[in-house]
Amino acid sequence: MSSSSPSARARFLDLDPQERALWLDPAEGEFTTHGFEGASLNRIIAAAGESKGRTYHYFSNKGALFRATLERRLAPLADLMPTVDDLTTSDARAFWQTLAGLCLRLTECFQQDTRLAALIRTLHREIAAQEAVAAPLNAFRAQIGAALQAGQTIGAVRDDLPLSMLSDVALDLLISIDRWFAHHAAALSEGEEAALSRRAFSLLMTPLLPPSQTQGPLS
Amino acid sequence: MSSSSPSARARFLDLDPQERALWLDPAEGEFTTHGFEGASLNRIIAAAGESKGRTYHYFSNKGALFRATLERRLAPLADLMPTVDDLTTSDARAFWQTLAGLCLRLTECFQQDTRLAALIRTLHREIAAQEAVAAPLNAFRAQIGAALQAGQTIGAVRDDLPLSMLSDVALDLLISIDRWFAHHAAALSEGEEAALSRRAFSLLMTPLLPPSQTQGPLS
DNA sequence: CCTGCATTTAGACCGGCGGTCTAAGCGAGT
DNA sequence: ACTCGCTTAGACCGCCGGTCTAAATGCAGG
DSSP: OOSSSSOHHHHHHTSOHHHHHHHHHHHHHHHHHHHHHHSOHHHHHHHHTOOHHHHHHHOSSHHHHHHHHHHHHHGGGGGGSOOHHHHHSSOHHHHHHHHHHHHHHHHHHHHHOHHHHHHHHHHHHBHHHHHHTHHHHHHHHHHHHHHHHHHHHTTSSOOSSOHHHHHHHHHHHHHHHHHHHHHHGGGSOHHHHHHHHHHHHHHHHGGGSOGGGBOOTTO | OOSSSSOHHHHHHTSOHHHHHHHHHHHHHHHHHHHHHHSOHHHHHHHHTOOHHHHHHHOSSHHHHHHHHHHHHHGGGGGGSOOHHHHHSSOHHHHHHHHHHHHHHHHHHHHHOHHHHHHHHHHHHBHHHHHHTHHHHHHHHHHHHHHHHHHHHTTSSOOSSOHHHHHHHHHHHHHHHHHHHHHHGGGSOHHHHHHHHHHHHHHHHGGGSOGGGBOOSOO
């Protein structure tokens, strides 16, 4: 029982960034090429030149290592997220323009940082990976929920369906669209991709609009 | 090299249904309670009272057993799917009503056959399971694509975005909404659930409508 | 009936997995 | 100098999906 008083995670976060990189660099390569389940902890440890004992001293399990790997890449994005105040002190048009701008900037980040994109896409595909980063993932989900709630107060977002349903659908739509571009971007010119990306935003927006703003053939 | 001339799968399909059930019944229990990756082939084999040799004689790997398990549950649903002709010989209103009816019937099937629902939801969550049933899954995706294409010809579905993007988004939306109900249905009365379910269909429909039928705040 | 060949069957075996555990190393306080 | 507690190494564990060998069995042709 060596590892109780401070948690393995706290111990790891106390390390120098360069010492953290000792694990995170090989882990990043392994996770991006093999996914979460497919990644071998033994291989990562061997590549890091570390021992199993020391590794488990800093990471309680494989998932904790994945979380640390993802969080390092995610850190620079933290200040991209708009605050709820940004979203409530505006009309519906500004609300959706803010979100469209956010999507645009996130897309750019993913194009620049291919490692981050690969890790995030692992997250989309594997439930075990999602469980490993449940805490930050729930925080992100909550942010989406708060944004949509802000949208509801100014009439930019429908309120005839539960907020949790709208949040879930919004997140899954983001993932779905990102996945489509990840699969098909290679066959697109840069201009086509940008134009398509702008139009694809409507896939995310329209289901969230108040029903009064759509005149579906059923209503 | 005993297993080449007829494939393992063909050999299995030649068996009596009751003999097939020898594996499929324990497999169904294992997959529904542990998911695909979490299921233990060894446990299934032991529960079936079979040997590893015989099992691998009929299933080339774990995925093939999962596929067979799912296909048995899926078989009765085959004739629910509407034909492309049904969808093209109608106007937009009828098109969407047909699809709404289909969703309703599928929902009922899932509520009645909880085993099927559990297997399908395993499929949603685990990429390895999706790869195991890639063939039937792609067929289903193609059916969605064909339906949406039919919708395009009669102006019921937008054509300003690639068909494959619309198909992917439609499938992911179905999954997303199904997942929400699976998580939250317990807290809902039957009447609430039905009402919500009807309204939630708009989440699926609106992103697929021609842009002319929506007046988003951005356009 | 026997013989000989091909298919089917049983289960020991394999490498690798994530994770645990014991025992040695080591450094600070007295 | 000696202890005591944190750190470290790596052998070890049970289990995994999958392979392989060799015995059992089915089944022609004679």
